[in-house]
Amino acid sequence: MNKEILLLLSCGILLVMTGVYMLVLYRNLLRLIIGVEIVAKGVTLIFLSAGVYRQDIGFIQSLLVTFIIVETVLAAIMLALAVRAQKIHGSLDIRNLSKLRG
Amino acid sequence: MLLWVLLGLMVLLSIGCCIFKDLLYVAISLATISGVLALVLFLFGANIAGVFELSVCAGLITVLFIATVSLTKDSDQKVETRLPVYFVPLIILIFIGIDYFVIQWVAHSMPASVVPQPSGTFQRVFWELRSADMLGQIGLIGAGVFGILALFRVKAKEKKHE
Numbered sequence: 001m002n003k004e005i006l007l008l009l010s011c012g013i014l015l016v017m018t019g020v021y022m023l024v025l026y027r028n029l030l031r032l033i034i035g036v037e038i039v040a041k042g043v044t045l046i047f048l049s050a051g052v053y054r055q056d057i058g059f060i061q062s063l064l065v066t067f068i069i070v071e072t073v074l075a076a077i078m079l080a081l082a083v084r085a086q087k088i089h090g091s092l093d094i095r096n097l098s099k100l101r102g
Numbered sequence: 103m104l105l106w107v108l109l110g111l112m113v114l115l116s117i118g119c120c121i122f123k124d125l126l127y128v129a130i131s132l133a134t135i136s137g138v139l140a141l142v143l144f145l146f147g148a149n150i151a152g153v154f155e156l157s158v159c160a161g162l163i164t165v166l167f168i169a170t171v172s173l174t175k176d177s178d179q180k181v182e183t184r185l186p187v188y189f190v191p192l193i194i195l196i197f198i199g200i201d202y203f204v205i206q207w208v209a210h211s212m213p214a215s216v217v218p219q220p221s222g223t224f225q226r227v228f229w230e231l232r233s234a235d236m237l238g239q240i241g242l243i244g245a246g247v248f249g250i251l252a253l254f255r256v257k258a259k260e261k262k263h264e
Contacts, residue, residue, distance in 0.1 A: 002215075004105060008142075010205045011109040017197040018116045025184045030125055030170065034132055037163070038116050041135055044155070045109075048146060055218035057147050062228040064143075064151035068158055069239055073246035075163050079170045080253045086174040 008049035015042030029082045029092040033075065040071045105145065112138050120190050129167040136160035150224050 015038055022035030044064060051060025082092060089096040115131045115138070122128050136159035143152035185193075221227050 006205055006209055007105060007109060009208060010201055011113060013201050013204055014113050014197055015116055017200065018113075018120065018194070021193060021197070022120055027183065028125075030167070030174070031128070034119055034128055034167075037132055037159075038119060038135070041112070041116075041139055044139060045112075045142070048143065048148065051148070052146055053212075054216060056220050058224045058227050059221040059231075061148045061151045061224045062232055064148065065154050065228070066232075066235065066239060068151070068154045069242060072158050072163060073242055073249075076166060076246050077249045077253075079166050080250045083170055083173050084253055092174060 002052070005049050005053050008045050008052065012042045012045030012049060015039070015045065018042075027094050029085060029094055029097075030079075032094065033078045033082065036078070037071070037075060040067070043067070105142070108138050108142050108145075112142075117190065117194055121187055125171045126168065129164055129171060132167065133160050133164035136163070 019035045019037070019039030019042060022038065023032055026032060026035065044067065047060055047064055047067065051057050054060075085097060086092050112135050115135045118131045119128050119135075122131065136155055140152045140156035140160060143149075143155055221231060
């Protein structure tokens, strides 16, 4: 395979793992949202490597535009939830959100 | 060489997001990752996706993050994690090891090249082949807007009660 494709894929996987690391180990809600964003950047790179491999950049671009919209809506909703959680609990620590349990 | 530098910068900034204490620095690092990603997209000819990444992710989401950090007044909060921060380089080394084995597996299991079957230009794919998906995207944007409105409408009701 082309070296550039492997490089893109490798960096994408590293970013996904770094984001998952943040999601698993951090307790601040804003850091968790940033973890999700880092995972999204990694997935974007993996999409791009797939497009370069298939030599079909047009199709991958249209998928990426959709993905960026999804990412933005997700970030906006999660940040609004974080603001509300901070107003209610006085902190962004996810351990204070145990009231969400059913 | 430029690709190596850009991708290395992205990985370093993502590690910075794990290490920085101030959330403002973390938000700026995330914006820089988006900017560098936009450059990578431009390098591979994905110009429209690059413009979206630059304007929406590096611009809009960063503004939202910085506004949230200032609204929650939480920018100088200490890093609370289940593992001490000095474990981060060790974890990253483990990740690089896993990454190496995954890439070796991919390089050996995938064919070296595929017969290109281009779907056409971005305009053709987006407006013709995936025209039905436009409804989904409009619905998604609507869901985002109404979701945020719903979250802040509760606040207005609470104010009335007060």
